[in-house]
Amino acid sequence: MKHLYPTLVLGLVLALLMTPSKADSSQGYQxxxxxxxxxxxxxxRPEGVFYSLSYLHRSVVKPSRLGLKIKGQAxxxxxxxxxxxxxxxxxxxxQQPWGEQQSIKEHYRELRLELIETTANPRRLTLVIRAFNDGIGLRYELPDQPHLKNFVIEDELTEFVLAENSHTWWLPAYRNWGPEYQYLKSALSxxxxxxxxxxxxxxxYALAIHEAALVDYASMTLRLQGDNTKTLKVDLVPWPNGDKVRTSTPMKSPWRSIQIAPKAIDLLNSHLTLNLNEAPTPEALASAERYLKPGKYMGIWWEMHIGEKDWSPGPKQGATTARAKQYIDFAAQHDISGLLIEGWNKGWEGEWWQRPPTFIFNQPVAGLDLDEVVGYGREKGVAVIGHHETAAGVTYYEQQMESAFGYYQKLGIHSVKMGYVGKRIDGEQWHHGQFMVNHFQRLVDTAARHQVMVNAHETVTDTGLRRTYPNLMTRxxxxxxxYNGGSPDSGNLPDHTTIIPFTRGLSGPTDFTPGIFNFDYQKHRPNNRVPSTLANQLALYVVIYSPLQMVADLPENYAGHPAFQFIDDVPTDWRESRALEGEIGEYLVVARQDKHSADWYLGAITNQKARSIRVKLDFLAPNTEYEAQIYRDGKDADWETNPESYDITRQRVNADTELRLDLKPGGGAAIRFKKR
Structure with a gap:
């Protein structure tokens, strides 16, 4: 791998000014x-430390308090x-070893303020602030010190006193299923x-508030400070007794980050969260590169969600040797690199999600010869992907975790999907509290020791740690x-996927699992539907980024289908990505260039409204001809009445071309630009 070494400019930064305050007792910095x-x-100031933020000379964050509340102390x-x-x-x-962008620019100016109390037994606190062109990050550091050793943070005082009562896209926290709800739009207040x-x-302007480098700390939520205000304050996800963070010095908090851009679409082209994380150690990167492999995968999975098969052993059992081989045969024909087998191990009997876990992570279920399936896949170039569903029983799982990964390493399995289905971890912990953050770090470290990539579901939201831990692929x-398969509310709304990249997608790769071709699965799910057209499903492979992309439908629903060619062709590892245009909840157009060829791919999706958009192709190489292979909605396509209507056309294009795309209700377009 080619590495580009950093240039560090130390000393006085011309744009960093120490300015005198009006009051002699205050100290001010810019x-x-x-x-x-x-x-x-x-x-x-004597009463506290405050920060504010402006963008293009407009106030974005008014003076906002910083600090920590320590249990039993001032x-x-x-x-x-x-x-x-x-x-x-x-x-x-x-350089990313894999990712949506191969080369990332990291340019910031940093200020470190080492603070000390003016009390008899002073404690020390360091504030670190970094200013990038696309946002800022700030964090707390507590050095080793005599008057603060082992302690509990019972509150973080960080505020965001926002200047404007903006339109806000958000998910309510502290609900039973974590972030697995549909987004709300409201005024900030x-x-x-x-x-x-x-x-x-x-x-x-548009902005997004998040966190980066979350390690050994509680996840951050944001609580509005009073009705009809514009002030958000950090609200750390607690332990069952109300503690927020149990820690000791020296300590570093996660970064509190604010991405900012002229328009919401520009937020998608920011790498702020990644840039606030540390680079991997050379040893970790060298080890990971031996087994990291972005790619597409299938799974014995969707047929359970639509009621055709079951996780539980018995007559409807999905995880069987014969069924696994059927998937492998199809995957091998289409250069799909992996097969996930849910329900592969013992312990899935009955309603496993509503009782304490009984999973055994090194014993296959009756009816599945895992050794035979792994060997069959190896012969055909298809790797089996492991699955560790914990049913939110983390303590139970950790008793088997080391042996479970040793079992996978012995079999030559280098990828695992993690699951934590349940309302509370171990019956009492939130999925985003410090307990779960620390478990997940142990999980990622254990997987790395056994050369296993991690795809995590129902866990802590991404904070860019994939930069530091390259085996942490997607979540x-x-x-x-x-939820389209069997949710009682009938599934997602058609605008859901036009919101995700502007919200959850800003945190990192998203294993959304696209690619459904059969929209008629009402035999067992009479009220459920995938709320899109087939062309929209294809476009999601470009619009929603993940280095591991699921080919989610059943192989028999793909066999002989002309539109499957796009899934055959589309890569999952990219040289460059550009969000071209879009509006949150309305539509989105994204283009990405293949890391290993000159080809570009484009995905365009809309919500429930039909729309015609014109897309400039100036991202293509100049003075070069391409063949545009276009998969688009048919004239009568509609997600409700005719979702499977599509057309495939081809035309010559270049960087000066402007394409018109007619997107039908719930529709989309997926395009491969192949260099001629």
Whole structure:
């Protein structure tokens, strides 16, 4: 792999100014982004530490409090003074081993304020602020110190006093199924308590608030501070007794991040969350590159969700040797690299999601000869993907975790899907609390030792840790395709996938599991439907990014289907990605270039409304001809009445071409641009 080394500019940054405050007892600082579009102001006053943010000279965040509340002690938030301050600038390019963008620019200016209390037994707190051209990050660091050792954070005081009552896209926190709900749109002042990322559209800019590098800490939610206000405050997901974070010095909090851009579509082209994470160690990267393999996979999975098969052993059992071989045969014909087998192990009897777990993670269920299936797949070039469903029983699972991954390593299985289905972890813990954050880190580390890639469902939302831990490939953490299979509310709304990339997608790869071709599965699910057209399903392979993309339908529903050629062709590892145009909840157009060829791919989707859009192809190489292979909605396509209507056309195009795409209700278009 080619590595580009960083250029560090240390010392006084010209755009970083220390300015005197009006009051002698206060200390003020300014930090500007490299292009000077963003400006952060910090003020250390006797009553506390405050920051504010402006963008293009417009106020975005008004003076907002920072600090921590320590259990049994005074808050670490006031009576502070600056002991030291340091500045630096970093400008580098770095390479992803896999991803939506091969080369990423990381350019920021940083201010470190080392604070000390003015009390008799002073504690120390360091604030670190980084300003990028596309947003900011701030975090707390607590160094080793005599007056603060082992302690509990009972509250984080970080605020976001927003300047405008913007349109806000958000998910309510503290519900039974985590972030697996459909998004709400409201005024900021109508938010209650929200998961992050939370996305806001103001009159002159768009922004998203999230966190990065979440390790050994509780996940952040955001709670509105009073009715009809514009102030969000960090609300850490608690332990059962109300503790937020159990920790000791030295300690670093996750980054609190604010992405900002002229329009919502531009947020999708930001790499702020990744850039706030640390690079992997050379040893971890070298080890991971031996087994990391982005690609497409099938699964004995969808047929359970639509009621044709069952996870439980018995006459409707999905996980059988014969059925696995049928999937492998199809996958081998279409260069699909993996097969997930849900229900493969012992312990799935009955309603497994409503009782304490009984799974055994190194014993296949009767009817499935896993050794035979793995060997059959190896002969055909299709790798079996492991599955560890825990039914939210983490303590039970961890007793078997090491042996379970050892079993996979012995079989040559290098990928696992994790599942944590259940309302509470171990019956009492939230899925996003520190308990689960720490478990998930142990899981990722254990998987890496055994050379296994991780695809995690029902777990902690992504915070960019894939940069540090390359085997952490993708996560669900969203209401995915499975809800169309059997949810009592009939499934997702047609606009759902036009919201996800602007919200959950900002945090990282999303295993949404697209690719349904058969829309008539009402035999067992009379009230459920996939709310899209077939062309829309194809477009999702480009619009929603994941390095592991599921080919979700049954092989018999794909066999001989001309539109399956697009799934055959579309890669999952990209040299470059560009969100071209779109509006949250309305439509979206995304283009990506294959990492291993000159080909580009484009996906366009709409909500329940038909629309005609014109797309400039200026992302293509200049002075070069391409064949556009276009999979589009048929003239009479409609997600409700005729979802399977589609057309395939071809035409010559170049960088000067402007394509007109007619998207039908719930529809889409998927295009391969093949260099001629």
């Amino acid at each position: 930090l500007r982004s490299p292009d000077s579009t963003l400006e952060v102001e910090l003020e250390v 808050p670490l938030a006031s009576a502070l003074k600056v002991d030291k301050h340091r500045e630096r600038e970093v400008d580098q390019q770095w 109508s938010v209650d308590v929200a998961f992050t990322p939370i996305t806001l559209e103001a009159r002159h 669900e953490c969203v209401r995915g395709m499975e």
